[in-house]
Amino acid sequence: MMNLLTVTWDFDPVFFRIFGLDIRYYGVMWMLAILLGALFFDRCCKREGLPPKVADSIFWYGTIATILGARLGHCLFYDTMEYLREPWTIITGFRDGGLASHGAAIGLLIGLWLFSRKNKLPYIWSLDRIMIPVGIGGALVRMGNLFNSEIFGTATTLPWGFEFVRSNKWLYEYAPAAVHPTQIYEAICYLVTFGVLAWLYYRKDMARRRPGVLFGIGLIGIFLTRFFIEFIKTEQSDFERGMSLYMGQWLSIPFIVLGVYMIWRAMRRPAQPTPAPAVTKKAKR
Numbered sequence: 698m699m700n701l702l703t704v705t706w707d708f709d710p711v712f713f714r715i716f717g718l719d720i721r722y723y724g725v726m727w728m729l730a731i732l733l734g735a736l737f738f739d740r741c742c743k744r745e746g747l748p749p750k751v752a753d754s755i756f757w758y759g760t761i762a763t764i765l766g767a768r769l770g771h772c773l774f775y776d777t778m779e780y781l782r783e784p785w786t787i788i789t790g791f792r793d794g795g796l797a798s799h800g801a802a803i804g805l806l807i808g809l810w811l812f813s814r815k816n817k818l819p820y821i822w823s824l825d826r827i828m829i830p831v832g833i834g835g836a837l838v839r840m841g842n843l844f845n846s847e848i849f850g851t852a853t854t855l856p857w858g859f860e861f862v863r864s865n866k867w868l869y870e871y872a873p874a875a876v877h878p879t880q881i882y883e884a885i886c887y888l889v890t891f892g893v894l895a896w897l898y899y900r901k902d903m904a905r906r907r908p909g910v911l912f913g914i915g916l917i918g919i920f921l922t923r924f925f926i927e928f929i930k931t932e933q934s935d936f937e938r939g940m941s942l943y944m945g946q947w948l949s950i951p952f953i954v955l956g957v958y959m960i961w962r963a964m965r966r967p968a969q970p971t972p973a974p975a976v977t978k979k980a981k982r
Contacts, residue, residue: 703875705860710845726841727796730834731760737830741898751816758812759805759827766804767796798838798923799948805831821912825904828915832891835919836884843880850877850929866931877929883922890918909963916956920949 711719738759739752809827813820842848846861851871858875861867867876894911897903903910927946937943 703856703858703860704878705862706843706846706878707862708844708846710863721841722844723841726837726844727764730837731756731763733837734827734830734834735759737833738827741826741829751818754815755812755823755827758808758815762804762808762811763801764796764804766807767798767801769800769804773800796838798835799945799952802952819908821908822904825908825911826898828912829891829894829898831915831919832887832889832894835887836891839880839884839887843878843884848880848933849931850879850882850926851931853877853929870931876931879926879930882926886922886926887919890915890922893918906968907963907966909959913956913959913963916952916959920952920956924949924953 710721710723712722712725713720735752735756738755739749742749742752805827806824809823810820812818813823839848846864846867849859849861849864849867852858852874853876855875855877857878859878860873860875862872894915897911897914924946927943927949930943930945932938932940932943934944
């Protein structure tokens with residue numbers, strides 16, 4: 698429902714129920730993000746003449762590494778003491794939520810390294826191509842946060858401000874003021890990042906000409922967006938109250954620096970029409 702100056706957000710986060718188990722839009726968005734990432738990577742492999750088994754293996758390496766990294770990242774970065782006291786809730790409390798995008802990024806980096814070793818591919822080759830759909834994945838996850846009425850912004854008088862009436866945090870701390878729908882802001886920025894990377898890959902063939910550029914641009918597009926939007930976000934954990942920079946901002950800085958370095962490194966080297974890397978017989982089996 699929309700009022701004159703605000704949007705009253707009263708969205709049911711449950712997609713459907715089966716045998717008493719709630720399947721939430723948030724989980725569906727995560728699975729769509731992973732599936733679309735694997736599908737896009739598969740198209741890249743076909744475009745560059747790699748065998749189907751290469752693309753098949755990215756789903757398992759990418760999925761397991763991303764989910765484990767996201768869960769462990771949340772436990773380590775945002776609720777460290779709680780999970781140290783009750784470490785079994787890392788698994789048993791999974792359905793209660795708690796996935797961190799920075800942890801997902803670290804997990805995906807590790808998974809891609811293992812994937813590249815298995816298939817005898819240059820690590821940077823994998824990083825450049827998987828970075829392209831990361832923007833879509835990030836946008837889907839942020840829409841999942843919107844459906845959950847969580848991770849929103851501070852109070853605003855802008856006409857597109859949201860009233861998250863299903864959120865206890867909004868009811869206790871902000872009602873009746875509207876707040877920034879930062880989930881939508883981030884989703885839009887991530888989609889723009891995806892568009893830029895896809896254009897560079899398909900039209901400019903940047904992934905072959907300058908390995909590392911797509912990865913660097915993607916890191917900057919994703920994490921610089923996260924860094925600046927955090928200034929108008931509410932804190933995600935109590936320990937962040939009063940901090941000059943939130944945990945999400947501190948965690949974004951290394952990725953931004955890495956992105957700048959990757960672009961600088963790639964641009965220092967002469968551009969070459971690098972062919973798709975050869976896959977060894979071992980990788981084909």
